[in-house]
Amino acid sequence: MTPLYDFRSITTVDIPACFKIAALSMQDDKQNQFKAACRDDPYDHEEGMRGALQHWTKPGSRSQTVLATDRNSGAVVGWMVWNYHEPKPEIPVAELEPVSEQEGQKTQQARSSKARLEAYSSSEMQKWMKVLTPAKELARCS
Template identity: 25%
Template sequence: MSTPICNLSRASLKDVPKLAEIAAAAFNNDAHTQMKATSPKPGSFVRDMAQGLRMWINTPSRCVVLKATNDSHGTIVGFISWGYKGVELDVPLLQSEVGSDEGGNEKGNSDPAEPNLEQTSTTTDQPQETPIQGADRIAELERLTSSHLADFQKRIMPAGTRCMYIGGITIDPVYQGKGVGSQLIRWGIEQADRNGVFCWVHSSEAGWRMFEKLGFKEVDRLTVDLDAWAVRTPRAEGCDGWGQYTFRYMVRQPAEA
């Protein structure tokens, strides 16, 4: 068994600003995220990511958000959202916890409806003071990807299914490639193997190879031509287009006892 790289513990509402900040930094080079960000107002990614994280944290009976903390200085360096159905997780990480949001409002655990993975997407439902050029095109792309994911969820998780799934995983760019992501994923894999259930993930372009190394296999995909939906070309020097982007749906079967 490998030596833990970071301390893993359950995230609370007070961690949300830091987690959203890490996500914004990590997705700075993700073509799909950056293309969509050319339309929404500045700051919408962080705002919507924070909203999604609060929803996950406030649904302890169906998901757990784990944060990875660097023991040497106590800094959060990454996180993962594990959803689960019909699975009993280890008790220590699910003990009742009360945190506070950015406004200092104390909140405890609630039990809303089952989380929708797309609630952590980068589009926003906030009212706009003025129309944004090209926003309709990007909103239509969001509807396309959301519909495709929702269809897969219905097929992979029909009523009565027992499984675990990754709603999101993000590592601080400074700590990427150091095994933090693998440690966060392995935590859930061990839980799934103990319960004899499969895991699945809706992977970004950057993440699928890590999942593959940990036993996930592609079972479906969605490839989109980002330039067909883009409002403007990338700002990067020498780059005249966004190119194609592939979302991979990957499944890992439980290890045999």
């Protein structure tokens, strides 16, 4: 079976299509809608993604971008980015030192702490949405 999609790195020419896809994919996201409702400084996901994509695609970036295009039409159908922090992407995995059991436990504790923080943050956001967003608007966004 012939593949339906082609994959390649994102170039600066692709950025407008990518940030448009990002904006469309997040338009029904409640947290983005909530942030966009700020009167003084409304959040614009599309504009934020424009800057992020420009950063991710510039030379020397510690990111790997992938663009998916329809093989027949050439239309952009999706994209993704991997951001490398540690280890550096140029270091082969075989050169990494093995993790001790104690370090593994620290990593597990950190993951558990992160999950608790994310759950707490989400519940706090829900509380503030109830306080600051009219019930009629919340019903529309649900």
